[in-house]
Amino acid sequence: MIKKKVGVIGCGKWGRLIINELKKISTIKFIYNSKNNLKQFDNNIDWIFILTPNKTHYQIVSFFLKKKINVFCEKPLTLTSNKAIKLVNLAKSNGVKLYIDDIENFKKKNIKLNEGINSIIRTKKDFGTSISLLERLAYHDLYLLRKKLIYKKIVSITVKKKIKSINFKIILQNNTTFNFYYDINSKIRKHLINKINFEKFKNNPISDMLKFVLYKKANFKKNNLDAIFCIMVIKKIIKNIN
Numbered sequence: 408m409i410k411k412k413v414g415v416i417g418c419g420k421w422g423r424l425i426i427n428e429l430k431k432i433s434t435i436k437f438i439y440n441s442k443n444n445l446k447q448f449d450n451n452i453d454w455i456f457i458l459t460p461n462k463t464h465y466q467i468v469s470f471f472l473k474k475k476i477n478v479f480c481e482k483p484l485t486l487t488s489n490k491a492i493k494l495v496n497l498a499k500s501n502g503v504k505l506y507i508d509d510i511e512n513f514k515k516k517n518i519k520l521n522e523g524i525n526s527i528i529r530t531k532k533d534f535g536t537s538i539s540l541l542e543r544l545a546y547h548d549l550y551l552l553r554k555k556l557i558y559k560k561i562v563s564i565t566v567k568k569k570i571k572s573i574n575f576k577i578i579l580q581n582n583t584t585f586n587f588y589y590d591i592n593s594k595i596r597k598h599l600i601n602k603i604n605f606e607k608f609k610n611n612p613i614s615d616m617l618k619f620v621l622y623k624k625a626n627f628k629k630n631n632l633d634a635i636f637c638i639m640v641i642k643k644i645i646k647n648i649n
Contacts, residue, residue: 417458477504507634511547513612530593537568540589550633
């Protein structure tokens with residue numbers, strides 16, 4: 408297998424985990440932070456990995472797509488669905504690939520959903536606010552549930568929030584209900600979807616995701632649509648916050 412040549416923008420806590428796995432399966436040509444002058448980048452690469460703060464994604468991703476470089480971006484792709492759609496269309500028009508981090512899909516869990524009530528719980532000790540939990544934690548569960556949680560079938564969203572936690576309910580047209588609860592002020596680390604434990608897995612999901620994107624037949628269209636869907640639902644949740 409010929410190793411892909413990649414560049415990396417961003418080297419924070421999560422970024423370092425990605426970089427460590429990229430070193431094993433690719434040739435890293437450079438690692439920059441979001442403040443580096445991107446105009447000086449080495450364009451002899453197959454992919455660029457954007458692992459910078461959320462608010463920087465749109466500008467940096469757009470820059471590399473216009474240079475016709477394949478882009479992997481940390482989630483969320485952008486802070487609004489309109490900008491996300493623009494980037495997806497930009498990738499298409501320039502004939503390059505765009506992929507947004509969906510790490511939870513690679514934990515190989517078989518999620519069984521109910522026609523009645525479904526429970527999503529995630530707790531841990533962490534930083535941030537209840538609003539930031541939507542982009543940092545809820546985003547992952549939304550793409551995991553997207554096959555069932557169809558945007559046009561959402562009839563109501565109710566939200567309760569505190570500084571370090573958020574609880575929201577999504578009800579579909581057929582009365583299927585999804586109860587989400589996130590708390591980052593807990594000593595217990597937990598991530599459950601209908602009692603399926605996402606904290607325990609036997610494989611290396613980061614490595615599997617990166618290999619899938621770089622060397623296997625990733626479904627880029629589905630990934631892009633999932634990313635737009637998650638952003639749309641998150642914005643709808645924020646609008647319903649009391």
